[in-house]
Amino acid sequence: MKINQKIFLQLGISFIFFGLIGILINNLTINLIRTGLGFNFSWLFKPASFALAEYPLPYTSSDSYAWALFIGWLNSLKVVISSLILATLLGTLIGFARTGKNSLLRLISAGYITIIRQTPLLLQLMFWYFVGFLGLKDNMFIQIKNIFNISNQGIEFSGLTFSSEFLALLLGLSIFTSAYIAEVIRGGILSVSQGQWEAFRSLGLAERKGLIRIILPQALPAIIPGLTSQYLNLAKNSTLAIAVGYSDIYAINDTIINQTGRAIECFIILLVSFLLLNLLITNTMEIINKLILKSRKYS
Amino acid sequence: MDPIVVAKNLTKSYTKGLRALDNVSLTVDQGKVLVVMGPSGSGKSTLIRTFNGLETFDKGELNILGIKVDSTHDERKIQKIRRRVGMVFQQFNLFPHLSILENITLAPVHVQKRRQIEAEKYGMYLLNQMGIDSHAKKYPSQLSGGEQQRVAIARALALKPELLLFDEPTSALDPERINEVLDAMRNLAEQGMTMVVVTHEIGFAKDVSDQVLFMDSGKVIETSPPNIFFSNARHERSRKFLNQLDTY
Numbered sequence: 066m067k068i069n070q071k072i073f074l075q076l077g078i079s080f081i082f083f084g085l086i087g088i089l090i091n092n093l094t095i096n097l098i099r100t101g102l103g104f105n106f107s108w109l110f111k112p113a114s115f116a117l118a119e120y121p122l123p124y125t126s127s128d129s130y131a132w133a134l135f136i137g138w139l140n141s142l143k144v145v146i147s148s149l150i151l152a153t154l155l156g157t158l159i160g161f162a163r164t165g166k167n168s169l170l171r172l173i174s175a176g177y178i179t180i181i182r183q184t185p186l187l188l189q190l191m192f193w194y195f196v197g198f199l200g201l202k203d204n205m206f207i208q209i210k211n212i213f214n215i216s217n218q219g220i221e222f223s224g225l226t227f228s229s230e231f232l233a234l235l236l237g238l239s240i241f242t243s244a245y246i247a248e249v250i251r252g253g254i255l256s257v258s259q260g261q262w263e264a265f266r267s268l269g270l271a272e273r274k275g276l277i278r279i280i281l282p283q284a285l286p287a288i289i290p291g292l293t294s295q296y297l298n299l300a301k302n303s304t305l306a307i308a309v310g311y312s313d314i315y316a317i318n319d320t321i322i323n324q325t326g327r328a329i330e331c332f333i334i335l336l337v338s339f340l341l342l343n344l345l346i347t348n349t350m351e352i353i354n355k356l357i358l359k360s361r362k363y364s
Numbered sequence: 365m366d367p368i369v370v371a372k373n374l375t376k377s378y379t380k381g382l383r384a385l386d387n388v389s390l391t392v393d394q395g396k397v398l399v400v401m402g403p404s405g406s407g408k409s410t411l412i413r414t415f416n417g418l419e420t421f422d423k424g425e426l427n428i429l430g431i432k433v434d435s436t437h438d439e440r441k442i443q444k445i446r447r448r449v450g451m452v453f454q455q456f457n458l459f460p461h462l463s464i465l466e467n468i469t470l471a472p473v474h475v476q477k478r479r480q481i482e483a484e485k486y487g488m489y490l491l492n493q494m495g496i497d498s499h500a501k502k503y504p505s506q507l508s509g510g511e512q513q514r515v516a517i518a519r520a521l522a523l524k525p526e527l528l529l530f531d532e533p534t535s536a537l538d539p540e541r542i543n544e545v546l547d548a549m550r551n552l553a554e555q556g557m558t559m560v561v562v563t564h565e566i567g568f569a570k571d572v573s574d575q576v577l578f579m580d581s582g583k584v585i586e587t588s589p590p591n592i593f594f595s596n597a598r599h600e601r602s603r604k605f606l607n608q609l610d611t612y
Contacts, residue, residue, distance in 0.1 A: 264457035267416050268471040269446035269523065278474070282461045 093329065100326060108325055109134075115320055117312045119228055130321055137317035138338055144234050144313065145300050145342065151239035152299060153292075156246025163247055164254045166272060174247065181244035186302055190237035194309040197236065198229035230311040234303070242299045249291035253284035285357050293350040297343050314338050366430060367391045368527050368558045369398075369415060374424035376410060376582075384410045385421060386582035392527075392575075395556045399569040399590070402579035403605060408562045411579070412529045415560065416449045417442030429526055447475060450520030454532040456512045458504040464491070464515050465500040468522045476523065483522070490518040494548055510541030514548055521552075528552065530561040566609060570594055578602045 097104055113133040114126050120136045121143060162174040181189070201217045214221040219229040227235075257280050265275035306313035318331045325331075369392040376385040384407045392398045400408045413419040415428055417437065426433045428445050459467050468487040472478045491497040494514040496507075504512055513533060520528060530549065534542045546568050553559060553572045563569065569576055569590055576593040578585045578601075586599045597603045 258457075260453060260455050260457040261459065263418055263451075264453065264459065267418060267446055267449075267451040268519070269443060269475040270471060271443070274474060278470070279459055283459075 137314035141313040145303050148238040152242035155243035159247035160250025163251045178244045186241045193236045194233035230309050233309045234306050234311050245295050253288035256287040257283045289354045296346050300342050367393050370427040372425040374421050376421040383582040396574040397553050397559045399573035399576045400562045406579040407582040408579050412560050449527045450525035451529045452516050452520050452533050454535050456516045460504050468519045472522050494518050509537045510544045513545045528559045532562050
């Protein structure tokens with residue numbers, strides 16, 4: 066392509082790009098004028114005057130909107146991190162089963178992956194919430210001296226209470242993501258050459274030991290990037306909490322928009338919250354990746 | 365004394381009716397070296413890989429160090445065999461994420477449950493024997509092919525095996541690196557190690573082997589002492605193969 070043509074093309078693209086942004090800003094200004102609210106964040110410090118079902122830190126309806134949003138962020142963080150751990154454990158086990166020697170386990174894990182990946186997450190969350198937890202009776206079964214109780218209120222375990230909303234979300238997100246993680250793990254394991262399996266087998270090392278000591282460390286560089294993107298998806302999917310009534314950042318934002326009409330400010334807050342959460346995940350994974358690469362002195 | 369390897373009528377077919385092994389029978393006595401030769405695809409690799417259970421077979425019987433295996437491929441028995449039989453591969457198959465010494469101590473520590481210090485001491489002794497003890501702390505990718513293959517031999521020796529299997533150990537090496545590996549194997553043979561070696565190295569076969577087994581299309585064509593095989597092979601097919609090796 067000639068240089069003239071290139072410059073012309075780039076000018077054209079910039080024109081379209083800035084034109085679109087201009088239209089958006091124009092729309093925004095018109096709407097802000099129409100609502101008469103103006104653009105500011107001072108309302109954040111007014112009392113929220115709505116109750117929350119779940120709060121890891123003390124919260125009452127007289128606390129500010131800002132505090133309510135922070136509680137929402139903590140709720141999101143709580144469900145994201147616990148699902149992340151559960152999904153990884155589950156996904157790894159299923160990934161192992163999928164590549165293992167046992168043909169029954171291989172079949173079961175393949176079925177699990179197929180069913181979970183081919184149905185919508187929203188449907189699965191609804192299933193765990195309405196069928197899994199709300200389907201239970203008040204005092205469903207086992208109540209062993211107040212140590213462990215499972216009911217339609219959730220699970221109580223030696224003083225700790227987990228609401229059925231939290232649990233439905235935790236289960237739904239973990240199981241959904243685990244199917245994808247299993248495939249990532251499988252891909253990583255298959256990336257290690259067959260010769261490595263033969264080498265550890267011929268040394269008399271048992272399958273499981275060989276998998277963990279020989280195959281997995283070599284599979285990790287292929288696993289980590291895929292795992293990171295699954296974690297990011299999980300964090301974003303956690304906004305489906307609103308479907309089961311779990312007070313995550315998105316649900317609380319939604320309530321605030323309804324109360325105050327501050328849609329623009331709220332969406333900016335939401336964007337920043339998720340940016341922060343996902344930057345946290347990406348950077349942690351980056352550090353883990355570097356540690357792994359550093360720990361091996363071979364190319 | 366009982367033989368180390370006895371194979372009786374080993375047969376393995378692939379789905380298309382192709383036979384990788386066709387009624388293969390052989391015996392290897394204690395302290396002997398059997399060299400297996402044959403054109404590519406003749407089943408020689410498949411054959412020695414059945415000896416430590418890396419390959420299954422459909423018919424026949426195998427007796428390795430007194431442990432009998434048949435087509436059912438009993439995992440327990442195979443595990444027992446693997447603890448007493450070492451194997452060296454064409455592509456070395458060292459563990460790239462472990463140092464040279466860790467490659468060698470892995471099996472003694474995790475299979476034989478020996479103490480780390482003891483395993484390392486014996487590992488260093490083996491590396492010294494192979495002439496590569498200065499590389500102990502390095503990683504496989506930092507070594508030449510010949511050095512890597514000698515590490516692989518040391519790794520196979522770490523379990524103090526009673527039988528060593530070599531699957532084309534010099535085929536992936538640069539020509540000037542072949543001899544250092546063959547020399548190491550010669551030393552082992554002189555020390556009385558029982559070995560089964562798949563190789564195209566005529567010089568090694570002539571000097572070191574007690575028997576040469578020639579295979580084609582999964583069948584044993586002939587088994588002869590090297591002096592007879594290389595000067596006056598009994599079978600027309602063997603002579604043709606040797607001629608081709610010469611011109612090549």
